[in-house]
Amino acid sequence: MKLFEPLAIKNMVLPNRIMVPAMVTRMANEEGWVVPDVIDRYVRYAEGGAGLIVLEAIAVHQSKAGNLLRICDDRYIDGLRELTKRVHDTSDSKIVPQIIHFLKVSLSGWRQTVDMLSLADIDRIVDQFGDAVRRARQAGFDGAELHSAHAYTLSSFLSRRNGRTDEYGGDSLEGRLHMIGRVMENVRRKVGDDFPVGIRFNADEFILGGYTLEDSKLMALRFAQLGFDYISLSVGGKFEDAVHVPGHVFFPYTGYSGDRCMPNEWYPKAPHAYLAGAIKAFINAKGYDVPVAAAGKLDDPAVAEQVLVDGTMDFVAIARGLLADPSWPNKVKKGELDRIIRCDHCNVCKHLAGTHKVVNCFLWPKGSNQAPADDPTVGAPSWGLDKGGLTARFDNGTVELSWSKAPGAVRYEVCRADGDGRVHITDAVKTARALDHDTLAGMRYHYYVRAYAATGQGGPPSNTVVVEPRWPADAPPPRPAVAAAAR
Numbered sequence: 347m348k349l350f351e352p353l354a355i356k357n358m359v360l361p362n363r364i365m366v367p368a369m370v371t372r373m374a375n376e377e378g379w380v381v382p383d384v385i386d387r388y389v390r391y392a393e394g395g396a397g398l399i400v401l402e403a404i405a406v407h408q409s410k411a412g413n414l415l416r417i418c419d420d421r422y423i424d425g426l427r428e429l430t431k432r433v434h435d436t437s438d439s440k441i442v443p444q445i446i447h448f449l450k451v452s453l454s455g456w457r458q459t460v461d462m463l464s465l466a467d468i469d470r471i472v473d474q475f476g477d478a479v480r481r482a483r484q485a486g487f488d489g490a491e492l493h494s495a496h497a498y499t500l501s502s503f504l505s506r507r508n509g510r511t512d513e514y515g516g517d518s519l520e521g522r523l524h525m526i527g528r529v530m531e532n533v534r535r536k537v538g539d540d541f542p543v544g545i546r547f548n549a550d551e552f553i554l555g556g557y558t559l560e561d562s563k564l565m566a567l568r569f570a571q572l573g574f575d576y577i578s579l580s581v582g583g584k585f586e587d588a589v590h591v592p593g594h595v596f597f598p599y600t601g602y603s604g605d606r607c608m609p610n611e612w613y614p615k616a617p618h619a620y621l622a623g624a625i626k627a628f629i630n631a632k633g634y635d636v637p638v639a640a641a642g643k644l645d646d647p648a649v650a651e652q653v654l655v656d657g658t659m660d661f662v663a664i665a666r667g668l669l670a671d672p673s674w675p676n677k678v679k680k681g682e683l684d685r686i687i688r689c690d691h692c693n694v695c696k697h698l699a700g701t702h703k704v705v706n707c708f709l710w711p712k713g714s715n716q717a718p719a720d721d722p723t724v725g726a727p728s729w730g731l732d733k734g735g736l737t738a739r740f741d742n743g744t745v746e747l748s749w750s751k752a753p754g755a756v757r758y759e760v761c762r763a764d765g766d767g768r769v770h771i772t773d774a775v776k777t778a779r780a781l782d783h784d785t786l787a788g789m790r791y792h793y794y795v796r797a798y799a800a801t802g803q804g805g806p807p808s809n810t811v812v813v814e815p816r817w818p819a820d821a822p823p824p825r826p827a828v829a830a831a832a833r
């Protein structure tokens with residue numbers, strides 16, 4: 347599989363093309379020190395076989411943000427060195443930190459924007475990025491990534507909503523690119539040319555008046571020319587459309603752009619792959635072969651493989667899918683697709699991140715702060731003679747399914763075949779009941795349920811039930827279908 351071909355990013359050779367992009371854990375303490383739980387989280391990704399692990403956003407400054415890792419002083423190097431050592435001792439996974447600067451936000455809803463920064467503030471931020479990457483190198487990381495996506499400072503300079511009117515200003519693309527050019531100059535001066543430095547940025551801001559692919563293609567070209575060693579694409583996650591909850595600080599993933607950034611279950615698979623394809627084609631045509639990855643619902647192994655095979659991207663970023671099951675890479679490599687704990691994009695993890703609680707996955711056994719260890723010897727749960735006794739009831743546009751509990755099961759996947767050969771997982775639940783609100787009258791749905799052990803082993807399918815949602819009584823009867831060829 348192309349997924350398991352190595353990828354050289356300068357002198358950092360990834361053993362495969364699977365990246366865990368940055369995901370805050372909210373496990374660091376108030377001062378931003380690495381604590382044992384943080385190390386365990388990243389060691390687990392290394393055990394699971396990810397090619398590149400991006401350590402969650404780690405700040406270049408001490409500004410208050412609650413449970414965020416810091417790399418703002420040399421005092422932090424030892425703790426980070428312990429983390430990189432443990433990851434390197436575990437497997438050949440590579441690890442880079444995602445280095446972030448963010449502006450101030452307050453409980454009142456006020457937030458600082460880039461136009462409020464003085465030139466001295468800008469100089470300080472430029473220096474802070476260079477020093478942080480230097481510390482990353484000293485701490486044994488294989489490279490570093492600059493966080494220039496979502497709602498944070500570097501991204502806000504790139505944004506079309508950048509309100510500055512000087513040479514860092516939003517009126518011209520060159521103005522918006524000025525800051526990142528200065529940052530990269532300082533980074534290279536402090537770590538040299540041989541240390542891999544990647545950039546994460548938005549391929550589309552997905553906000554009113556924000557930039558789109560037309561700008562991001564050009565930005566990617568500039569980043570390649572500035573000497574970034576990989577490009578990791580994200581989208582959205584902006585303050586501009588965030589919903590402010592009184593008494594809470596703004597969380598930039600609560601508006602439409604936040605939805606796009608961490609697409610829920612109702613989004614199609616790989617909704618941002620087209621952006622990566624266009625950006626990669628554009629920079630390749632200009633003679634730059636900087637590896638490009640993108641995130642967004644790439645956790646179906648067939649889809650992840652396909653975007654590599656068809657050249658849409660060079661490596662894949664899988665966040666929530668690898669949070670749910672850090673052993674995703676090893677299981678896919680061994681062909682154990684049936685053992686994957688499949689993310690259902692319910693976004694409980696995003697909600698935890700937004701409320702500053704320890705980030706875990708709803709699919710893990712209750713109370714766990716880490717993914718269950720991968721133990722293939724644990725038996726799969728199964729039902730008795732009733733095969734789960736699955737029943738379905740259709741009422742008011744909703745299918746209600748219920749079944750009996752399977753001994754040893756920690757969760758159930760509800761599967762639906764829609765008659766066209768495709769089987770969807772419509773829900774992942776911990777109780778023996780699920781609702782499906784997304785059915786259409788006139789269709790014929792086959793449902794079955796599978797019970798799963800904590801380690802991912804799935805039992806046999808339950809009995810199947812068929813549901814044909816009723817046509818609404820007060821709508822005109824459906825017209826007969828006309829074959830397209832008859833037109």
Ligand SMILES: Cc1cc2nc3c(=O)[nH]c(=O)nc-3n(C[C@H](O)[C@H](O)[C@H](O)COP(=O)(O)O)c2cc1C
Pocket residue numbers: 367368369370402403444493495496546580607608609641642643644645663664665666667695696699705
């Ligand atoms: C809990 C959580 C924390 C995240 N933290 C970060 C972060 O620190 N930096 C970042 O660039 N993206 C962050 N993201 C976004 C992910 O890296 C990723 O782009 C997004 O989840 C979409 O990918 P997916 O569909 O594979 O989950 C976070 C996402 C989640 C769910």
